[in-house]
Structure formats: C-alpha cells, structure tokens
Amino acid sequence: MGERVLVLGGGVIGLATAFELSQRGYAVTILEKTVCGGQASGAAAGMLAPFSEIGEDPDDFFQLCLDSLRMYKKWQQEVKRVSKLDFEYSESGSLHAVYHDADVLALETRKSWQEQWGTEAELLTGDQLRKMEPLLSKDLKAAMYYPEESHVFAPDYVLALEQACRENGVIICDQLESVEIIEWKEAIHLRSKSGKDFRADQLIICSGAWASELEHVFHIRIPVYPIRGQICAYDMQENAVNHIIYTSQGYFVPKANGTLVNGASEDIAGFQTSVTEKGIERLTNWNKRVFPHLSQKNPFHTWAGLRPATQDGFPLIGKLQEAEHITFATGHYRNGILLSPITAVAVADLLDGHKSIYSPLQSCIPERFS
Ligand SMILES: Cc1cc2nc3c(=O)[nH]c(=O)nc-3n(C[C@H](O)[C@H](O)[C@H](O)COP(=O)(O)OP(=O)(O)OC[C@H]3O[C@@H](n4cnc5c(N)ncnc54)[C@H](O)[C@@H]3O)c2cc1C
Incomplete structure (x- = not known):
C-alpha cells in the first residue's frame, strides 16, 4: 500500500487531486x-x-x-x-463579443499576444458573428473567436470524478x-465532529x-x-446557440441538454449561497442586450456558489516549507474547473518528490502572504 493521504474538502480540486493520487497508488x-x-x-x-x-x-x-x-x-x-460515467465535454469554441469600436482595438491587442501562445484567435465582424450565432443582437460590433475554448457540464x-475516486479505492467520508x-507538525491527526479520528502521512x-x-x-x-456567484439557466431549443458567448458583463454557455447557462454575479455575502432578486435581475437586464429574444423568457433555474478568491488572484498550490507533509491546493477563484487537471497533476508530482514541471507554480507558494 502507498503512502496514506488525507484530502480535506471534496470539491473539484479535492476530487481531482484524490483521483490523480489514487491513479499513482x-x-x-x-x-x-x-x-x-x-x-x-457543482455550481x-x-x-x-x-x-x-x-x-x-x-x-x-x-x-x-x-x-x-x-x-x-x-x-x-x-x-x-475509470468512472464508467459519461459527462458533457464540448469543444464548442467561444465568441468574445463587444459593442464599441474602442473595444475592437482592445481585442486586436489581445490577439497579438494571445497568438504567441499558439492559439488560433480570429477577429470577426458583427455580420460574421451573427452568421455563426444568428440569435445575437445586431448591436454587437465584433467578436474574437477562440476555437480552442471548451466547456464541461460541471x-x-x-x-464522475467522485465515482472515479471510488473505483480506484479512495475512501470518501462525507457529511x-x-x-x-488536532495535530500536523510531527504527525497528521484530524477528528470529525462525531469523534472519528483520521491519521495519515500527508495532508x-x-x-x-x-x-x-x-x-x-x-x-x-x-x-x-x-x-458569491449568482447564475441562472434558460430553457432553449437544442442547438439554438452553439458557442460560449462571452461579454464584458456576463457569459452564456449552451449545454447539450438544451439549457443556456448564464452567469454570473460577483458579490460579497459572507458564506451565504442564497440567490437574490437583485443579483438575477442584473443578469436578466443585461441578457436582453446580448440575446434580444431572452426578453420574452424567464430563467427556469437560479442558483449560487462561493468562488474561493485570493488576495493576489493566484491560487495556493504547494507544500508548506516548514512542514512538507502539508500541501495546499485552494483559492482557484473563477477557474477551478479549468485548473483541476493541472492542480491534481502538480500536487501528485510534489508528493512523488518531483520538482514540478510547471514553473508558474512559483507564483502559487502558499506562504507568500505571511
Ligand atoms: C457561479 C459560478 C460559476 C463558475 N464558473 C466557472 C467556470 O465556468 N469555469 C471554471 O473553471 N470555474 C468556474 N467557477 C469557479 C469554480 O467553481 C471554483 O474555482 C472551484 O469549484 C473551486 O473548487 P474547490 O474544490 O476549491 O472548492 P469547492 O467546490 O467549494 O469545494 C471545497 C469543499 O471543501 C469543503 N470543506 C471546507 N472546509 C472543510 C473542512 N474543514 N473539512 C471538510 N470539508 C471542508 C466544502 O464543504 C466544499 O465541499 C465558478 C464558480 C461559481 C460560483
């Protein structure tokens, strides 16, 4: 049996990390x-x-x-x-749409540096944009098309990650x-509310x-x-929208089940995950400017979640220098679903004792604020 690892937290980051570690024994x-x-x-x-x-x-x-x-x-x-479960992964591409000539200049600037990273960004006129997405507003001036951008049904x-963990023998203690x-300096010892003790080599x-x-x-x-991110979904005809639509005030993600997911607010409400009328209204007011036909529709579902934001915008990924058996993988803010594979692989590499091949992790050292 390999080293014993406790993962505190079963969100996408904990599950992806547990999955990768279980794959490695x-x-x-x-x-x-x-x-x-x-x-x-899940939000x-x-x-x-x-x-x-x-x-x-x-x-x-x-x-x-x-x-x-x-x-x-x-x-x-x-x-x-591994999970034997299917989930939606769509290489839909995205359209970053803008309303003003000044914003077109900003898109061109982006294009020049983004192309250096090997992407095929293409600047589209308003007409070209509406050829790809006929339901979009005529007020939209231009868009950048990113064929590489994709989405999953979170x-x-x-x-599926949870099931893949179970298939690999990961023990999941929830609720x-x-x-x-209780102890972390010399040995790792955690205790649940009901008094159950957990010990391991790594946390x-x-x-x-x-x-x-x-x-x-x-x-x-x-x-x-x-x-807090408040978000909603509209019932649409299948294939009515085919790309992720990204604008300065919100985004739209068309899912295979015919829903159009529209997000998301960014507000501070402590640890409350309630949905407010004001939060959803902000989305619905903006929506009509992007997709005029949505003025005739109400979202059929609204929900909210808490993004883990950090002071400098970078996540905390790495071992504690003072206690190398403690590793952090948190603070992924708006991009935790996107960052789940790289975080999982980076953490597993660190536990394997490899220096991570991902040099950007230098900016993610957990103690950098202390
Ligand atoms: C509305 C919205 C839209 C988003 N859209 C996108 C998107 O399109 N693309 C993208 O990449 N990201 C998106 N995000 C961001 C993404 O959801 C997060 O970055 C990601 O889910 C963070 O994952 P996590 O595992 O760190 O946190 P969480 O999913 O919050 O999981 C943390 C878990 O830890 C548990 N926990 C906390 N403390 C303890 C403890 N002491 N003991 C045991 N368990 C504990 C909690 O119960 C929780 O289950 C969105 C977020 C929101 C809210």
Missing part, C-alpha cells in the same frame, strides 16, 4: 463536511476559457490555465474511463459537519472558500475570500 481518504461537489464546484458554468477570462496580461496564472486547458481532452477521457464532471486538525488542503479558517492552525496568512 496512494491510499487516499477524502474528508468532506457536506457532500462532494456540493459547493462552488460552476464549466467554461474552460483562459483566453476569454484572462485578457489583459499573459502572466503565470494565464499560463497555468492554458496548460490545464490543453490537458483536458485526455484528462476527461481518463475520468470517463455537476456531472464532479460526479462530517466539521473536521478539526492536502482543498477546502476552497473556507481555507482561511485554517490560519490559526498553520499560523500563516491564508487570504482566501468567498465571492
């Missing part, structure tokens, strides 16, 4: 206070869209996102193979309500927006904050 247990995928990960729109999301600056974060996008095809095939992806870290912190609760345990600053 580690004996993994996930500790989850509610249900796996029940927080941000996500599932976009895999680094070019649309990170337009201004090709920094280390962009590079991590792009590398992860390019791992996705093989990664999702492996999750499907709730099904996390379900624990709370988990306390991975994947507790998403709740990671800052551990500041007093590890005596480092963990500036991870919950940013």
Whole structure:
C-alpha cells in the first residue's frame, strides 16, 4: 500500500487531486463536511476559457490555465474511463463579443499576444458573428473567436470524478459537519465532529472558500475570500446557440441538454449561497442586450456558489516549507474547473518528490502572504 493521504474538502480540486493520487497508488481518504461537489464546484458554468477570462496580461496564472486547458481532452477521457460515467465535454469554441469600436482595438491587442501562445484567435465582424450565432443582437460590433475554448457540464464532471475516486479505492467520508486538525507538525491527526479520528502521512488542503479558517492552525496568512456567484439557466431549443458567448458583463454557455447557462454575479455575502432578486435581475437586464429574444423568457433555474478568491488572484498550490507533509491546493477563484487537471497533476508530482514541471507554480507558494 502507498503512502496514506488525507484530502480535506471534496470539491473539484479535492476530487481531482484524490483521483490523480489514487491513479499513482496512494491510499487516499477524502474528508468532506457536506457532500462532494456540493459547493462552488457543482455550481460552476464549466467554461474552460483562459483566453476569454484572462485578457489583459499573459502572466503565470494565464499560463497555468492554458496548460490545464490543453490537458483536458485526455484528462476527461481518463475520468470517463475509470468512472464508467459519461459527462458533457464540448469543444464548442467561444465568441468574445463587444459593442464599441474602442473595444475592437482592445481585442486586436489581445490577439497579438494571445497568438504567441499558439492559439488560433480570429477577429470577426458583427455580420460574421451573427452568421455563426444568428440569435445575437445586431448591436454587437465584433467578436474574437477562440476555437480552442471548451466547456464541461460541471455537476456531472464532479460526479464522475467522485465515482472515479471510488473505483480506484479512495475512501470518501462525507457529511462530517466539521473536521478539526488536532495535530500536523510531527504527525497528521484530524477528528470529525462525531469523534472519528483520521491519521495519515500527508495532508492536502482543498477546502476552497473556507481555507482561511485554517490560519490559526498553520499560523500563516491564508487570504482566501468567498465571492458569491449568482447564475441562472434558460430553457432553449437544442442547438439554438452553439458557442460560449462571452461579454464584458456576463457569459452564456449552451449545454447539450438544451439549457443556456448564464452567469454570473460577483458579490460579497459572507458564506451565504442564497440567490437574490437583485443579483438575477442584473443578469436578466443585461441578457436582453446580448440575446434580444431572452426578453420574452424567464430563467427556469437560479442558483449560487462561493468562488474561493485570493488576495493576489493566484491560487495556493504547494507544500508548506516548514512542514512538507502539508500541501495546499485552494483559492482557484473563477477557474477551478479549468485548473483541476493541472492542480491534481502538480500536487501528485510534489508528493512523488518531483520538482514540478510547471514553473508558474512559483507564483502559487502558499506562504507568500505571511
Ligand atoms: C457561479 C459560478 C460559476 C463558475 N464558473 C466557472 C467556470 O465556468 N469555469 C471554471 O473553471 N470555474 C468556474 N467557477 C469557479 C469554480 O467553481 C471554483 O474555482 C472551484 O469549484 C473551486 O473548487 P474547490 O474544490 O476549491 O472548492 P469547492 O467546490 O467549494 O469545494 C471545497 C469543499 O471543501 C469543503 N470543506 C471546507 N472546509 C472543510 C473542512 N474543514 N473539512 C471538510 N470539508 C471542508 C466544502 O464543504 C466544499 O465541499 C465558478 C464558480 C461559481 C460560483
């Protein structure tokens, strides 16, 4: 049997990491206070869209996102193979649409640096855009087409990850309500609310927006904050929209089941995952400007989740320098679904004792705020 690893948190990051570690022979247990995928990960729109999301600056974060996008095809095939579950993975491409001439200039600037990263970005006129997506507003002036951007159906992806973990022998302890870290310096010892003890050789912190609760345990600053995302879905005819549509005020992701997912607000509400009238109204008011036909429709479903934002926008991925048996993988903010493969592989490489091949991880050192 391989080294024993405890993974704290069963969101997409904890599940993907547990999956990769179990593939490499580690004996993994996930500790989850509610249900796996029940927080941000199950709420996500599932976009895999680094070019649309990170337009201004090709920094280390962009590079991590792009590398992860390019791992996705093989990664999702492996999750499907092991879990024996199917989930939607669509290489739909995306259209980043704008309203003003000044924004067209900004798209051109993006194109010039993005092409250096090997993508085929194509600037489309308004007419070309509406040829690809006839329901879009005539007010849209232009768009950048990114054929590489893709999406997954996030709730099904996390379900498949959970099942793939189980198939590989990962023990999943959920509904624990709370988990306390009793000891971590010399040995790892955690205890659930019901008094069950868990011991291991390695501990991975994947507790998403709740990671800052551990500041007093590890005596480092963990500036991870919950940013609520309110989001909704429309019932559409299948194939009415075919690409991800990205705009300055919101995005649309067409799913194979005929729904059009439309997100998302960014507001601060502590750890509340409630949906507010104001939050959804902001989306629906904007929607009509992008898809005029939506003014005749109401979303049939609304929900919300808490994105784990960090002070500098980079996630925390890496071992604690003072305690190499503690590894952080949290703070993925708007891109945790996208970053799940690269995070899982990077963490597993670190546990294997390899220096990570991903140099951008230098910007993700967990203690950098302390
Ligand atoms: C509306 C919305 C839309 C989004 N769209 C996208 C998108 O299109 N593309 C994309 O890439 N990303 C998207 N995201 C972001 C993405 O969802 C997150 O970055 C990602 O889910 C974070 O995963 P996680 O595993 O770190 O966190 P979570 O999914 O929140 O999981 C953390 C888990 O840890 C558990 N936990 C916390 N503390 C403890 C403890 N002490 N003991 C045990 N368990 C604990 C929690 O219960 C939770 O289940 C979106 C997010 C939202 C809210």
